Every structure is written in C-alpha cells, then in structure tokens.
Amino acid sequence: MNTTNAFEAPWVEKHRPEFLHEIVGNSEAVSRLQAIAAVGNLPNIILAGPPGIGKTTSVLCLAREMLGDSYKNAVLELNASDARGIDVVRNKIKMFAQKKVTLPPGRHKLIILDEADSMTAAAQQALRRTMEIFSNTTRFALACNNSTKIIEPIQSRCAVLRYTRLSDAEVLSRLQDVAAKESVSYDVSGLEAIVFVAEGDMRNALNSMQSTVSGFGTVSSESVFKICDQPQPLKIRAALESLRKGGLREAQDIIMGLWAAGYAATDIIQTLFKVTRALDMPETQKLDFIREIGFSHMRIAQGLNTQLQL
Template sequence: MEETMPTKRLKRSKEETTNAQPWVEKYRPSTLNELVAHKEIIGVIKRLIAEDRLPHMLLYGPPGTGKTSTITAAAKDMYGKNYGAMTLELNASDDRGIDVVRNQIKEFAATRRLWASSGTKLVILDEADMMTNDAQFALRRVIEKYTANTRFCLVCNYANKIIPALQSRCTKFRFAPLAPDQIRARLGEIVRAENITMDERAIDALLGDLGRGDMRRVLNILQATSVAYPDRISYDSLFLVTGNPLPSDVDAIYVSLLNDSFATARATVADLAKTRGYALPDLLTRLADKVLTTQFPPHFKAHLLEKLADLEYRASFATSDNLQLSALVAAFVGARGLQSD
C-alpha cells in the first residue's frame, strides 16, 4: 500500500530536522558506555550509580571535554524514561541570579517523585562558574537542606570561581583535554555516518592544531567544512573554512621575521594577513608554537614569548592591527640582536 501524502511529508520533515541538527547534539552520547574518554571518571560514576551512592559533584575542565555529556548520560542511565521528570537542567550563563536558586531549584528540590525507580533527583547546573556569589551562597543552603532526596552536579570551566563552601560539599572530577587518539575512533564513526570523504592528513590537522582536545570544536569544524566542501574535505579546506592561518603561510611569515629586514618582513606579514584575512591573535598563537619548537637559546625564546604575550594582550583590547603588526616585526628584529650578542 502506498504511503499517504501526510505520512510522506512527516517522514521528510523528520529527516530534514535530523540533517539540520548540529552534530554536537546529534552525536552526543546518550549513555555512559558511549563516552570515548575519561574511563577512570566514568568507572567511578558507574559504581556510585550502581550502589545508589551518587554524591554531589563538581565537574570542571576546559570546554568540549565531555563534562555535560557525562552527567546527562549518567542521568539517562539512572532514570531512563523518567529522565525529564527527575532531572532539572539549568545553564547558569542565563539563569545566574539568586532568584533562580530560591525559585526554580528550591521548588524542584523540595518535591518528591516516589513513583520513579529512584527517589533521588538530580539538579545539573551547567556553567556554574558564571553564577553570582550571592547565588552560590544561597545554593549552599539549598544543598544542605535537600540532600536527602536531591543530588546537585555543578559543571564549570574554572573551579576556582566556585566558592570554597560549595567545593567542599562536592566530589570533584577534573576533565582534561582529550587526546587525539581518544577522538579519532569517534570521529571515524561520524565521518562514515555522514558519508564524508576526508584524507588522513586532514584528520590529523583536525585532531591536532585545529581541535586541540576539544570534541565540540572538532565536530563544529567538521560540520562547517562538510557544508562548504561536500565532495571532499582536504587539509587546506579545514584552515580556509575556520579562518586559521595555513601552516605554509605561517612558515613563510616565520622565515621572513627571522631573516628579512624590518621593511621586507613588515610587508610580507601585512600582505599575507590582508590577502588571507588572518586575525592577529591567530597568527600570534601559531608563531608562539613555532618559537617553542625551534632550537633557540633560552634567553632568545624567553624574550620572544614575552613580547608575543604582550602583543596578544594588547590585541584583545581592539588596538590598531597595523601598529601591532609592526610591533610583531620589531619583536623579532630586536630578538636577533640578542642572539648575536
């Protein structure tokens, strides 16, 4: 029997929604077994869930390392179909004031769900380091009062922005940046699922210089590049889509800064930055990596890295790019004098 037109439209609508979904959400792990890294942390959380001894937790570390995915996957393993009723997810970047603690969190924590498989509910506070101090102090009291039937999980990038009173009430887990080998297998699954053609050199660049241990960044770059270059993702296309300086251009700038006269080096850097549209902070990051990996005397490296750090700081305050490009060339020309002394 042929499908009716409304049924066909419904199926096509679902497919379009899936295709339009960001891959970060589309391929977010739904169980703890699907996570690709931090096996020790995952193992501890699994045992705590199995023994019904889950404590209040503080998950912290750089972005894209699996903090939110871990706690949401743990909640889905704990509650199954009751996940929505037993879990309260808040993003403290949006809901960061004391009223949220007094109203939403307190109201959720004060009620019981006796019909669920577990009587203990879970409050997930993402980006908790954005909460005001007043809200954090209020949260401390709520945690104390409702420990009997509610667990709290704070997720943040910087643990030092969480007040000591909250830190002491939580078991802390640090999520380190992911190693390329930890991401590679998952990336291969996604590449095959999306029918992407990608050479090995491009994969290495995505996992290394561009990804830098951030799974979210890796997937966002991959999705954006697959849209711009649907036939094949090459090494150069990754850099062109993200606006990162091509390694060949960085090498040309680096050689010029170390060998050419001030005027020649200034013209080379300015020409490449203008024609390619490179941002100064990106150039500074790549040049700092080159300095670190080149065999230079320690005092030469120290001088250059200090100058590059100063330039990056000034660039963050929207100073003149032309002036800072000149200062970049001056830093290398001045460093040459140190090397010859």
C-alpha cells in the first residue's frame, strides 16, 4: 500500500499482531488460547479486562490460526458501534449461526461481540438461547471491560479469560519495535514518558507515539507531554521532594503553577498519585502521602474542583 505521511494508516492497525505468538503480555491467557488453537475445540469464551491490552486482537489471532482460509466467511464481528439490540441478536446473529460454511473438520464458526458489557439485558437474554441452539456449529467470543455487566447465565456458559494491564517493560519493548519499523527518531526519556502516560494501555501508547511523531517529528518527553497534555511528572516530583524536606511553600507554588497553566484538578491529583507510587521513599511515609492524595482525589471526584483541595 503506497501511503504518504499525510494519509498514513494508524499504527495500532498497521502493527496489529496477526498470530498469537506475536501478542505482547498476558502470557497466561495467550497460552490458554494457543492450547485451544492447537486442539481446535473452542469453547464459548469471555475476555475481560481494561481497554487497549489486546483482547480483541487475541480473538482475531485465534480465529485466524484456527480457521485459516475460511476466516473471512466464518467470522462475524460486531462492535459496540453496531446496533446490538434484541432484533440484531434475533436476526443478524441467528442468520449467521444458521449459515452453512465449509470449515476444516472439528472447527466452528465464530461470532465476536466486542464490548459485550454495553449490550442491553434483553439482548443478552436472547443471546443465551441462541448460544445453546447453535452450539454444534457456532462459538461465541465476548470481549468486555467489566465481566460483571454480563448476565449470569451467559457467564456460566463461557470460559472466562482475565486480562490485566501490560507492564511498563512490555509496552516499552513494543514501542521500540514499532519505532524501529517506522524509523522514528526518539530518546529514551520520550518513550518512558509515553509509557508513563499510557498506564499499561498499548493502544494509547501507540496512538500517543504516532501523534507525537506527526506533530513534532521526534519523540522526546517534552513533546509527549505537550501532545498528551498531562502535568509534567518532573514538576510534580520536585513538589514532592520539596514537601519531604519541609518546603511546603515551594511545593504549593509548583502545584498552583500547574493549576494556573490550565490543568484540571483531577489530572494533577492523578499524576501526583502515579509519581508518588513510583517514588523512592520510606514505606510509611509513602503510605501517608498516598492516603492524603486519596482523600483529596475523592473530594475532587465528588465535585469540589477548587484550588483549596489541591
């Protein structure tokens, strides 16, 4: 595909893994999927975990490995952006489940419902019967952020795979991979800034890196925080160091400087928490800091969005 920089594909899609062994992180869940792919007998599955960590990618890779050339005809993917009320379950999903497709022996058609926790309860009730009736030919994979929002009868029919946020090292290694493929100029502090902002969300990390490269041509910590518009952790760290030495006035000036620069109280308090968590200080002191940050965060979340809380 001949792309100019102006119309480049999103790196999230361009570098999306195609096979299970390419997926970064969540090795336990991925190894279970690899075992399923090897045997070929896929149960109905629910993949639960935060966004941007590879749930949908895992299912697509699994389908590709199990179904081979039949992948195009034997997989139906419905996202939250598609209408997924009760009539879609009754018509579209049922029609696909009844469709005859030539598959390798022992394989099933696959229906992927992304963000299944946003389906209405009535649609989920209709789905459970469909799952039973067509269990001979069709399997369901439901990806969701919160498995508790999926009704109990569907949960009992599925094997649940739990996904967790990726570690900083995993995100960093993948960013270096993509940077090498896209011949991006970067410094290590720039990639570390992206990892800090992404908080284990690979989609966020790749989008942030692409935005930074589009805007500034290179990835440095300064350009990353401009693009992602988060308070500079170095400033927050300086404020915390001042506090530890008893310099309340300096710390207050730094925080008020961030407030004056237009950052929301929630952004400042969240960055404060992230920096404190990673800071090297005695455990008891760290817990005291985190407790106070927690109380302030709670008040801000309840709507007291004033300077006084900071």
